[in-house]
Amino acid sequence: MIEDEKKGTALMGVLDEGERTLDHVRGLLSLLEAVRSGKASTRPELVECSGLGRNVVAQRVSTLQEAGLFREGNLARSNGGRAPRRITFCAEAGLILSAQLGATSLAVAISDLAGNLSHVHVEDADITDGPEVALSRVNELFAKMLSAREGGAMVWGIGIGLPGPVEFATGQPVVPPIMPGWNGFDVRAYFSSRYNAPVWADNDVNLIALGELRSGLAKSDLDFICLKVGSGIGAGLVSQGRLHRGAQGSAGDIGHIVSSDSSAVVCRCGKRGCLEALAGGTAVGMRGEQVARAGNSALLAARLHASGSVSAEDVADAAGRGDAVARDLLQESAAMVGEAVSTLVNLFNPSLVLLCGGVIGAGDFYLAQIRTTILERSLPLATRSLRILPSMNSDHAGLRGAAFMVLDQIFSPALFQRWFPLGSPAGYPGLVERTPRG
DSSP, rough: OOHHHHHHHHHHSSTTTTTTTTHHHHHHHHHHHHHHHTTBBHHHHHHHHOOOHHHOOOOOHHHHHHHHSEEEEEEEEOSSOOOOOEEEOGGEEEEEEEEEESSSSSEEEETTTOOEEEEEEEEEEGGGGGGHHHHHHHHHHHHHHHSSSSOOEEEEEEEEEEEEETTTTTTOOOOOOOOOOTTTTOOHHHHHHHSSOEEEEEHHHHHHHHHHHHHHHTOSSSSEEEEEEEEEEEEEEEETTTTTTTTTTTTTTTGSSBSSSOOOBOOTOBSSBBBHHHSSSSHHHHHHHHHHHHHHHHHHHHHHHHHHOOOOOHHHHHHHHHHHHHHHHHHHHHHHHHHHHHHHHHHHSSEEEEESGGGGGOHHHHHHHHHHHHHSSHHHHHHHEEEEEEOSHHHHHHHHHHHHHHHHTTTHHHHHHHHHGSSSSSSSSGGGGOOOOO
């Protein structure tokens, strides 16, 4: 913190009153983004991609070096004349803490300023224990990770993923069906008061989608859907290379569209016939238990006798061992999910549908049924080049997405202008309060 204050004082000297304008800071940010993204790695390349003069580029590169965001490296190849030196982004200048909470698990990690993860940890958890219990455990793991790492970089921001609707402008869960006690809980305040850094929170599947977009299977796709089928069901939507959250942050919540008008099954949201209540992991487990009690599946009956309940994982295990009834339950779930996604495909016309979540691990036949239903129920033009793939590691994708969510905000023009003269966002949790809605 003291180093950042000294650095900020120096930068205030570098940037005089006239220079500390949004246009000037955006000019600095454009060079920073060019190097961060790999579009440019030398001063001549920055001149070419920015359209700025050599002297202006040289001055702004010097400013970013003073800020500890750029460093000079080895000589690059010469195109005639003296070889220029490479400029690299100092990704280790700050740390991002990431957490991804699911219904039955949580994952945490540290990220550098380029979204590279380290100290990844995943463990079982129960989101129904409430926010104080769940977030206290996340805080313990954050503290353990920070004490285990070497180096003195400060925490620049914290990103949290939650398994329910989150109002992005406030970072607060809003009537989350599978998260009792979480409604309106101030996740930002919980962590900002402990780490003195800005905090952002979003729906978990949005962050998986963002992670896959930036450094995963969807890196080359501008329009795609990330579908999570676990205890609940949700989708992250990416349009033209940008995560689409909607007006308040609830875009993609397909688990609560009506899948059956005639169903008497009451969803945890209080409505009847929701896709999640009929096809989600909890629903599959309940159907499996009904089958076991009726004596229609020896494998599920044995599981019920041994543990007193049947989960979606138990149904998947029985199906994998050749149980025809368990297999039928999973195919029914997959068909309902596929039909809902086909509506999104017709409406949104993505190039890719990524599938993730615990139920997706039920086996290839579950994925095949989803794929078959989507192709049958969608228009030919919408599926002409559509790829439908499983996400390889959604825990890591969600953690990366949480880091990128923070980095996108920190390096946005509005926030960059506020913290850059101060040295870093570390120590300024109030920055997030000015984050634009949407």
